[in-house]
Structure formats: structure tokens, C-alpha cells
Amino acid sequence: MRDKLTKQVFHITWPVLIEQLLFMLIGTADTFMLAHVSGAAVAAVGACNQVVTLVLLVFNMISGGTAVLIAQYLGAKRTGECARFTGASISVNFLVGILASALLIVFRHLIAVAMQLPPSVIGLTNAYMVIVGSTMFIQALLGAVSSVLRCNGFTRMTMLVSLGMNAVHIIGNYLFIYGAFGVPKLGVTGVAISTSVSRLLALAVMLGLMYRYVPYRVEWIDYLRVRGAALKQMLAIGIPSAGEPLAYDIAQLVMMSFMGIYGATVLATRVYAMNLMFYIATFGGALGFGTQIVVGHLCGAGRLHDAYVQVWKTLRLALCISVVIALSMAFTAHDLFRLFTTDRDVIRMGTHLLFIGIVLEPGRTFNLVIIQSMRAAGDVKFPVMMGILFPICMGIPLSYVLGVHLHMGLSGVWWTICMDEWCRAVIMSIRWRSRAWQSKVLVRPLDSVDVVPTA
DSSP states (O other), X not given: OHHHHHHHHHHHHHHHHHHHHHHHHHHHHHHHHHTTTOHHHHHHHHHHHHHHHHHHHHHXXXXXXXXXXXXXXXXXXXXXXXXXXXXXXXXXXXXXXXXXXXXXXXXXXXXXXXXXXXXXXXXXXXXXXXXXHHTHHHHHHHXXXXXXXXXXXXXXHHHHHHHHHHHHHHHHHHHHHHOGGGOOOOTHHHHHHHHHXXXXXXXXXXXXXXXXXXXXXXXXXXXHXXXXXXXXXXXXXXXXXXXXXXXHHHHHHHHHXXXXXXXXXXXXXXXXXXXXXXXXXXXXXXXXXHHHHHHHHHHHTTOHHHHHHHXXXXXXXXXXXXXXXXXXXXXXXXXXXXXXXXXXXXXXXXXXXXXXXXXXXXXXXXXXXXXXXXXXXXXXXXXXXXXXXXXXXIIHHHHHIIIIXXXXXXXXXXXXXXXXXXXXXXXXXXHHXXXXXXXXXXXXXXXXXXXXXXX
């Protein structure tokens, strides 16, 4: 039975993994192509994307809570509840997305100044944020619809849509950055245009897939009549679930502002290194997401012990993969960074960061797998408490001491992130082993009683 569960995790995970790798490819393509424009252009898009990531976490408060509820209701064979959660998720994300778009446009310059970006970068961030910020509501809807498809098991479909979205984006980058076929060279502005157009097309396709394949029908009334009880349930999971990555991203934003004092070269190095290291985290994140869906179904069906065992099996595999990839990247770091730049200082700094990543990435993998599994079981408050305590209370002050006061620069920031990940990894492992999460399950099956083996 457990081998069957592992196969189910892989069946869900491999399309998610490819989808996330494709999503990462967008960022890498932006960085690679913009590196031929200037380091300031790379720093500008990297800084904007840090802000955009923070906004996306707000959208995930709704879609993430919806995914957990739908997974548990599907596991309990109570599909009648799913349509109202889907409609509410899409409607609320649309409204929040409109608000986010307005705020990003109005405060784009203030945000850039607050991040202590160099003057050569600020003008480029303003140009990028006008377009990407104004279309954030599209990303909000895309996240909601893709989340619904994935928690219903249609991960292969979302993967294929992401493949098409990447193709459109990269073609757009090529046209606007290099001026191919007589298209005007727009640099950062062109990247923003191709990003927005590719997301709009992906949204249209995913909406069509949702209506054709999900095993329940979402009616217009489900969008227009958002029930307070449904919204409360989604937010009860979504707000705490988003709290942990939100705190992490806020800490990252502050740490980046510390590095702003070192200039565009250091900021560009950070973007290059983050692009490479996110590929390592993608494997742990995909396995964590696949496990989240399976754990949600198991908890909804009352099979709590199977959920407990499955997480450890997935975690062992994820750790092996992350270590192998981290070692491979570290020992080929010079060649990897030469794909982006010939600047010796950037290559030297970036190589050092990838070697720190050998220690950092296994700790990150622990958190990606276990925290997503705890979230799927309904245990959302504890990881949030730890996710706020360590990145905010320890990460920010320690990164300032190491990175600025002791003049360690990016290395100080990376060691701070490493300590944060490992402290939380140890605590989350203890929490999962204690089985305290089993009392947090939100949905009970209609035709069975929970039986939790003591073995």
C-alpha cells in the first residue's frame, strides 16, 4: 500500500517538477538575456521580482487554503463542497489582484527607493513595474486556477500550459531584447511585456481546462456569492500558511536592501546565484507539493499513519537529490556563472555562494517537504510561528551584523539563510515526529472512523 502511495506522489510530482523548472527557466532566461544589456538591467528585474514574489504570497493565502480544503474533501469523497471553494478562491484573488496592481503602480518609485537601489537601477525598475504591476491581477487568477487543477490531480495539464507559457515568454524576450525581425529593442520594458502576455494566454487556457476536466461544475453563482463560511475556512488555512513564506520573503527583501549599499554588481551577483540555487530547491519543492496533495487525501480519508510514514520516505529521497545537485553546481560554478557574465568578481563571489549552498540546501529541503505536509494536514499555525521567529527575529539582525557590520557582504547573508533553514528544519522534524499535527485535520470522512496505529 505504501509503495502505491509513493508511486502516487511521483505521479503528481514529476509534472509539478517540470512545471516549476519551466517557471525557473523564465527567470533564468530573463537574467541570461538581460545580462547582454547591462548588470543594472539584471539587478532591476531581480529587485522587482523580489517584490512580485512577495505579492504572490498574498494571492497564495486564498489559493493555498483552497487547495488544502479541496484535497481533504476529495479524500473524504465530499465533492459537493469543492465548487463553492473554487469559485470563492478565484473571485477573491481577482479582487485582491486588482488592489495589488494599483498599489504597485502608485508606489513603484517609493518601493525602489526603500530598497536602497542605486540610481542606475531605479529608473529601470519603474519601467518594469508599470507593466508587470498593472497585470498582477492576471497572475492572481492564474495562481488560483492552476492550484485548483493541481489539487484535483491534473498536474500534467498545468505542466503543459507552463511549457507553452515559457515558449511565448522566451520568444517575446528574444524579440524585444535583441530587436529581431525589426521589433524595437525595449530591454527591461520588453521583458515586462512578454511576461504579462504569456501569463494572460496561460490563464485563458487553464480556465478552459478547469471547466472541462474538474469533477464538479463551478457555476456563475459560485463566483458572485462568496459565502462567509467558505472564505473563513480558506483564510483560516491560507493566512497562516502564507505567513511563513511571507516572513521569509520580507526578510529576503530587507537583506537585499542591506546589499544595495554595495552597488549593482553585488545585487546582480545575488540574482545570478539565486537563479542557480532555486533549481536545487525546485526538486524539494515539487516533491513537497506532491506529498502535500497525497497527505491531504490521506488525512481526509482518516489514514493518518500512512501520511506520517510517507513524509519520511519522500524526505529521504528529496535530501539525496538536493545534496547531489548542490555538489554538482558548486564544483561547476565557474562555468555556470560564465553563462551570465565574464566579470571575475561576480564569478568569484557567486562560486563562494554555491559552496555555501552545499550546507544550505538540505536544510531548505527539510522545510519544503515537512512544512507543506503539515499544511496539508491542517497544522498551519506552528510552522508560521517558527517561520516568523527565525527569518525576522534572527535572520534580519544577523545578516546585518555579518553582511554589513563585519563586511562579509553576500557571504554573510548566505550563512544567515543557512542557519535559519537548519534551525527550522530541526524543529519541524521534531514536530512531525511528535504527531501533534494529527489533531489538526479539518475534514472527516462520512463513512469511516479514524484509526491511528500506535506503531
